[in-house]
Amino acid sequence: MKRNLIYLTIITAIICSACTNRKTKYVIGVSQCSEDIWRDWQNSEMMLESTLHDGVELRFATARDNSKLQIQQIDSLVESGIQLLIVAPNQLVSVTPAINRAYNQGIPVIVFERKTDSPKYTAFVSADNYEIGHIMGDYVVMRLKGKGRVIEILGLKGSSPAEERHKGFTDALKDSGVKIVATLQSDWTEERGYEAMKNYKGRLEDIDLVFAHNDRSAIGARRAFLEANIAHLPLFCGIDGLPGKDGGIQMVRDEILDASYIYPTRGDQLLKLALDILDGKPYEKEIMLTSAIVTSENANVLMLESDEVMRQSLRLARLKEKTDAYIQKLSTQKIISFLAVILVFLLILIIVGIYYHFLQQARITDERNRMEREKLDFYTQVSHELRTPLTLIQGPLEELTETKEAKNASPETKDLYYMLRRNTNQLIELINKMLDVQATGSLDILAADQQNPVMAPTTVNLPTAQKDGNLPNTILIVDDNADIRTLLRRILKDRYQVNEAEDGQQGLALANEIVPDLIVSDVMMPIMNGLEFCQRIKNNIATSHIPVILLTARALSKHQVEGYESGADAYITKPFSAEVLMARIDNLLKNRLRLKDIFGNEEPQVERPQEVEPQIEEPQKKEDTFMIKFRDFIEQNMSDSELGVENIGAELGLSRVQLYRKVKALTGQSPVELLRTARLHKARRLLQGSDKSISEIAYEVGFTAPSYFTKCFKDEFGVSPSDLTSQDRAGTV
Numbered sequence: 102m103k104r105n106l107i108y109l110t111i112i113t114a115i116i117c118s119a120c121t122n123r124k125t126k127y128v129i130g131v132s133q134c135s136e137d138i139w140r141d142w143q144n145s146e147m148m149l150e151s152t153l154h155d156g157v158e159l160r161f162a163t164a165r166d167n168s169k170l171q172i173q174q175i176d177s178l179v180e181s182g183i184q185l186l187i188v189a190p191n192q193l194v195s196v197t198p199a200i201n202r203a204y205n206q207g208i209p210v211i212v213f214e215r216k217t218d219s220p221k222y223t224a225f226v227s228a229d230n231y232e233i234g235h236i237m238g239d240y241v242v243m244r245l246k247g248k249g250r251v252i253e254i255l256g257l258k259g260s261s262p263a264e265e266r267h268k269g270f271t272d273a274l275k276d277s278g279v280k281i282v283a284t285l286q287s288d289w290t291e292e293r294g295y296e297a298m299k300n301y302k303g304r305l306e307d308i309d310l311v312f313a314h315n316d317r318s319a320i321g322a323r324r325a326f327l328e329a330n331i332a333h334l335p336l337f338c339g340i341d342g343l344p345g346k347d348g349g350i351q352m353v354r355d356e357i358l359d360a361s362y363i364y365p366t367r368g369d370q371l372l373k374l375a376l377d378i379l380d381g382k383p384y385e386k387e388i389m390l391t392s393a394i395v396t397s398e399n400a401n402v403l404m405l406e407s408d409e410v411m412r413q414s415l416r417l418a419r420l421k422e423k424t425d426a427y428i429q430k431l432s433t434q435k436i437i438s439f440l441a442v443i444l445v446f447l448l449i450l451i452i453v454g455i456y457y458h459f460l461q462q463a464r465i466t467d468e469r470n471r472m473e474r475e476k477l478d479f480y481t482q483v484s485h486e487l488r489t490p491l492t493l494i495q496g497p498l499e500e501l502t503e504t505k506e507a508k509n510a511s512p513e514t515k516d517l518y519y520m521l522r523r524n525t526n527q528l529i530e531l532i533n534k535m536l537d538v539q540a541t542g543s544l545d546i547l548a549a550d551q552q553n554p555v556m557a558p559t560t561v562n563l564p565t566a567q568k569d570g571n572l573p574n575t576i577l578i579v580d581d582n583a584d585i586r587t588l589l590r591r592i593l594k595d596r597y598q599v600n601e602a603e604d605g606q607q608g609l610a611l612a613n614e615i616v617p618d619l620i621v622s623d624v625m626m627p628i629m630n631g632l633e634f635c636q637r638i639k640n641n642i643a644t645s646h647i648p649v650i651l652l653t654a655r656a657l658s659k660h661q662v663e664g665y666e667s668g669a670d671a672y673i674t675k676p677f678s679a680e681v682l683m684a685r686i687d688n689l690l691k692n693r694l695r696l697k698d699i700f701g702n703e704e705p706q707v708e709r710p711q712e713v714e715p716q717i718e719e720p721q722k723k724e725d726t727f728m729i730k731f732r733d734f735i736e737q738n739m740s741d742s743e744l745g746v747e748n749i750g751a752e753l754g755l756s757r758v759q760l761y762r763k764v765k766a767l768t769g770q771s772p773v774e775l776l777r778t779a780r781l782h783k784a785r786r787l788l789q790g791s792d793k794s795i796s797e798i799a800y801e802v803g804f805t806a807p808s809y810f811t812k813c814f815k816d817e818f819g820v821s822p823s824d825l826t827s828q829d830r831a832g833t834v
Contacts, residue, residue, distance in 0.1 A: 310338065315341050578600070606628045646727070
């Protein structure tokens with residue numbers, strides 16, 4: 102067995118290692134020079150593309166137009182263990198040392214959108230900024246019909262896009278009548294575009310068009326013109342042409358900008374290039390992206406296309422979320438599957454170990470008695486040692502199925518949970534059968550059953566009623582949990598006779614057999630739950646008088662309402678106080694003796710059902726009605742000397758034993774004692790109010806011998822019938 106446990110430990114370690122050793126295939130660092138809508142869009146494209154490839158992790162950093170910060174971020178990404186660097190240099194020269202350091206460490210470098218003055222890069226991806234500037238210059242010449250005054254707002258000083266766009270724009274205007282009256286410096290932000298235009302000293306009224314190197318700078322410049330209250334605003338043109346709300350395409354459509362140029366982001370293409378490099382696939386070192394100008398003529402079409410792209414992107418993002426959730430569920434299923442393998446392997450080892458040990462024990466001794474005793478001890482120990490871990494395995498599985506994650510899981514995951522539960526139960530049943538087959542004799546099977554309080558057998562014989570003549574009251578405990586029954590027995594055994602049942606069906610049968618004085622029942626039980634059990638107790642004339650206490654973990658108000666509606670006399674929630682339980686039991690038992698005076702008063706005038714005081718509770722009204730029927734039948738048949746418990750029980754639908762126990766519980770007296778008392782009280786009234794002889798009265802109330810009547814009368818009232826008659830006639834009574 103020790104060898105088997107060692108093997109199990111090794112296999113478990115291997116399985117757990119397989120679960121935890123899944124590593125990311127590629128880690129790619131992305132260093133953005135600034136933070137803006139264009140780069141946010143590009144980052145989202147890279148993220149979306151990464152979901153289509155296994156094991157890709159992206160680490161982003163943005164320098165916010167700060168070259169020193171970008172250098173620090175590149176060095177930090179390299180130190181973190183990236184396998185490829187994608188970088189948009191803030192300026193042409195300043196970031197070069199950091200790029201060189203990464204490249205010299207063997208890390209491939211993709212420079213995109215902006216150039217570096219270093220040859221140490223793996224690939225370069227960008228649009229042709231000179232061409233973009235030239236196309237925008239040609240458009241301005243066409244738009245102004247070959248003449249006009251233009252202000253140019255530059256991008257970040259020292260950046261390759263700003264220098265190339267300026268050169269292309271000025272070259273396009275050389276041979277035209279369009280003049281650049283001012284070249285203002287900005288840094289790609291709206292605020293700097295606004296400030297540059299605000300600080301312009303020339304006449305704004307003389308400007309025909311403002312060309313900015315990006316849309317945000319153009320919007321900033323337009324704001325400065327609006328604040329200056331210029332009667333006729335010039336035209337404004339920019340570059341970027343982003344899709345979506347407040348993007349360049351929408352601004353052209355809404356005539357805020359006269360034109361823009363779509364500067365492609367292509368984050369998806371950028372990530373594909375990175376993966377080709379890492380996978381050792383062929384790639385182009387220089388990739389130039391193409392695009393188009395946006396004007397009022399094509400803005401609507403481009404806007405519709407961009408909106409569709411946005412919608413598809415959102416759908417893909419939602420699909421990614423669902424995919425991530427599915428992957429997480431799949432990972433959970435894999436873990437559960439591994440645990441199931443471990444469980445099955447453990448149980449197989451235990452079963453094999455038990456069987457092997459049994460064979461060894463059979464060969465050790467030839468003495469049958471000694472072998473039987475050793476087998477009994479062995480199976481007793483195995484039952485405890487085996488079923489305890491099985492219970493601890495089964496319990497967490499049951500708890501897992503009740504968690505929020507399990508209830509909200511996919512049908513496939515739920516099926517896996519149920520499969521584990523079903524197979525665990527089958528293994529438990531298999532072990533039980535194996536123990537029963539291997540053990541010989543009923544003593545072995547009994548020992549196995551006694552060691553398993555949690556796993557009750559399928560069929561259980563009705564418990565035998567336990568009697569103790571020294572304890573006056575009998576209490577029936579109904580609970581499917583053996584530990585709870587044991588606890589309640591310990592609390593009650595010193596003051597009451599205690600009987601037990603494992604479920605409502607057993608409890609109902611036992612209650613009809615012994616008619617206990619009080620019942621303590623759980624609510625959630627197999628076969629018949631506590632609510633149905635209580636209802637059937639209260640609806641049966643033989644047991645309806647028995648007080649029922651529901652002792653349960655169902656603590657909500659609606660649960661208590663259900664309990665009282667089922668007829669319960671008390672509802673106590675777990676955990677409970679033993680003192681409170683004892684006090685409630687004592688109080689209910691005392692209240693059940695309230696009816697004993699019905700037959701014991703000097704003038705027992707019993708109220709009929711319609712005259713019952715309204716403050717009496719419904720359960721008590723039912724018992725009053727029963728006792729009234731009991732007395733009415735006695736009064737109507739009192740002269741019958743053969744009247745006995747059998748006749749009365751038959752009339753009321755009860756057996757002799759049930760009638761005896763019910764009447765005894767309600768009044769403290771037996772039916773025979775109550776019958777004799779009723780006869781004697783009626784005889785006394787007749788003696789005091791009629792001229793009949795003592796013998797006539799004795800026969801009229803059901804006595805067969807006047808002498809026995811005289812003896813019973815004197816025992817009950819302390820005087821003989823003749824003395825009472827003479828006193829009455831003398832006027833003293």
